[in-house]
Amino acid sequence: MKIVTVAAALLFTLPVAAGPLTQVPKAADGHPDLSGVWQALNTAHWNLEPHTSAYPVVIELGAQFAVPPGLGVVDGGTIPYLPAARAERDKHFANRLADDPEGKCYLGGVPRSTYMPYPFQIFQNKRDVIIVYQYATGFRRIFVDGKDEAPLNAWMGWSNAHWEGDTFVVEVTGLNGQTWLDRAGNYFSDNAKVVERYTPIGPNHMRYEATIEDPTVFSRPWTIRMPLYRVVDDNYRMLEFKCEPFAEEKIYGHLRKPVPPASGGAK
Amino acid sequence: MSTRTQLIAAGFAAGILALIAAPDADAQTKAKSVPKTAWGDPDIAGVYAEFTTAPLERPAELGDREFYASQAEWQKYAEKRLNEVNEDVETVPGTQADVHYNMGTFKLSENEGTTSVNMRTSIVTQPKNGRIPPLTAAAVARRDAAAAARKGHEFDGPENRSLTERCVVWPSTLPPILPRGYNSNLQIFQSPGYVIIQGEMGDPRMIPTDGRARPKDNLPQWNGTSIGRWEGDTFVVETAGFNRETAWRNSTENLRVTERIKRIDDKSLEYSFTVVDPDTWAEPWSGVYPLTRMDGLLFEYACTEGNYGMANILAGERKAERDAAAHKTAAPAK
Secondary structure: OHHHHHHHHHHHHHHHHHHHHHOOOEOOOOOEOOOEEEEEOOOOOOOOOOEOOEOOOOHHHOHHHOEOOEOOOEOOOOOOEOHHHHHHHHHHHHOHHHHOHHHHOOOOOOOHHHHOOOOEEEEEOOOEEEEEEOEOOEEEEEEEOOOOOOOOOEOOOEEEEEEEOOEEEEEEEOEOOOOEOOOOOOEOOOOOEEEEEEEEEEOOEEEEEEEEEOOOOEOOOEEEEEEEEEOOOOOOOOOOEOOHHHHHHHHHHHHOOOOOOOOOOOO | OOHHHHHHHHHHHHHHHHHHHOOOHHHHHHHOOOOEOOOOOEOOOEEEEOOEOOOOOOOHHHOOOOEOOOHHHHHHHHHHHHHHHHOOOOOOOOOHHHHOOOOOOOOHHHHOOOOEOOOEOOOEEEOOOOOOOOEOHHHHHHHHHHHHHHOOOOOOOHHHOOOOOOOOOOHHHOOOOOOOOOOOEEEEEEEOOEEEEEEOOOOEEEEEOOOOOOOOOOOOEOOOEEEEEEEOOEEEEEEEOEOOOOOHHHOOOOOEEEEEEEEEEOOEEEEEEEEEOOOOEOOOEEEEEEEEEEOOOOOOOOOHHHOHHHHHHHHHHHHHHHHHHHHHHHHHHO
C-alpha cells in the first residue's frame, strides 16, 4: 500500500514539477493571464524583412548605432507590396532620418509598438485589456468581446478582441495610416486592418502574430510572427520614456531664434 | 441664465431636496456595501468628469465657510463661475486671450456636458480659509529667477514654452488631479494588483496595489512614481519622485502627494488630496471634489503628433523679428 501511495504521489507531483516551464498562468475567468511586462527580442524594429548589418543612418554615429542583422519576421520573407507601394516604401527608406515617425516621438501604432526596443505592460480583466507601451507612453484600451467601431481614426487604432481557446485575438481597425512599421520605412495605409494573436506558450513566453490586410498597399494579406518575452528582472518597473523633449530640435530646430554672429572674436 | 445653467440649478434643487429627505445620507452610503471587482477590490473603474461648480480657491469674502449657506448664494457664485468658463467673452486684440480658444465659438461648453453640482465654496479645504498657502520666500525666489531668465526669450525655442505647449505634461492631470477648462475627464481601470488612472490629456499612471514599497532609487519622473493601497473602501495613492522640471505650481522635486479615492454612489467618486512640499508651502494643503461618471469613452489625445501650435508660435515670432528688422533697415530712408 505504501508503494502505491508513493507512485500516486509521483504521478501528481511530476507534472507540477514540470509546471514552471510550461504552465500558463490563468486569470480568474479561466482565460490565460497575459498581464505583466513583455518585450520582443529581435531586430524587427529595424526591418521586418531579412536584412544584413548596415551603416547607421547618421554616419558619424559609427558602429555603436549601426543596424544589426536579422532573419526577418515576415512569413515567406518579403512583404507583398503592390509596385507603386514598394516604390513608396523605398522613398521612406531614403528619407528615414527626416520622416520616420519614431524620430519625432509620434505614437508607434499597431503592430510596431509591440516590437519596438521598449517594454510594454499588459493589464487584464474580464472586460478590458489595457496595454501601456513605454515608448511615447502609448496606450490601448482593448474591448474584450467589443462590437463598436472606431468613431474616427487614431494612431493606436481601435481594438476589439475575443478569446479563441488560449489565444487572445485582437482586431485592430481605425488606424490612421501615418505610422510606419519599422525603421526601414515599411508601412500601410489608413485602409489597413491588423489582426493580432497573442498565445502564451509558458509562464514567461508568448507567441505574437499579426496579419496585415490592406488592398491599397499589398497584393495579399501577410503575417509577421515572433516570440514575446516576459521581463523577469527583480523589482522591475516600467519607467517613463517621455520622448517629446528629445524630438524638439528635430521638429522645431529650424524655427529657433537665430544666434547672432559672435562679435569681436578671433579673426 | 443659459439653458445649461438652468439644468444644473434644477439638479441642485433636486440635490437639496435629497439632502433634506435624507440628512443622514453619509451613514446610509457607508452601510451599503460597495460593489467589488471579481478579485475583491472596491470597484472604482469608469470614465469620470472632473469639472465641478466649486472653484479651486475660495473667494476671500466667504472666510472659513466651507459650504454655501443657501441656493441663492450658490447661484450667485456658481453661475458666475460657469459663465466665466463657458460664455463668449470679448477679448482684446493682440492679447494671448484673444488667440486662445473661445469656449463659446468652439462649442466646448456643450461638449463638456458633465459638471457636478458642488455645495462647497472651494475645492481647497485645508487651510481653513480654502486658499492655497502663500509660496515660501524660497519658492518666490525660484519662481522669480525662472521668470527673469525667461524674460525676453519667451519665443526663442521650444524649451522656452510651457510644458503643456510642448506636449510634455499637462500639470492638472498630474497628482493631484485638478479640474481644468476643457478635456477635464479621466478614466480608471482596475486589474488584479493594479489601478490605472489616466487623464484625457495625461499619461496613464500604473499604480501597483500589491503592497510593494516605494522604490528607493527615487528616479525622477515627469508624473512622479505612485504606489497605491486599499484602506477599507478607499484607494490611497502616495506619489513622490517628481522631475524637478515638472515644478507643479512652483514646487520642487521633493513634492509629495497623497490622493484618496472612494466610491460615493453609482454615479460618483470622491477625490481628495493632500500636497506637501516644505520648500514651496509652509504648511501642507488639501482639497476635495467629486468625480462624476460619464457614459462616453475617452479618445486618444496624441498631443505632439498634432502640435501645429508650437511650430506656428515659433514661426510667427521669427516673422515678427524679420519684419521688425526690415522696418528698422527701411526707417532711415523715410
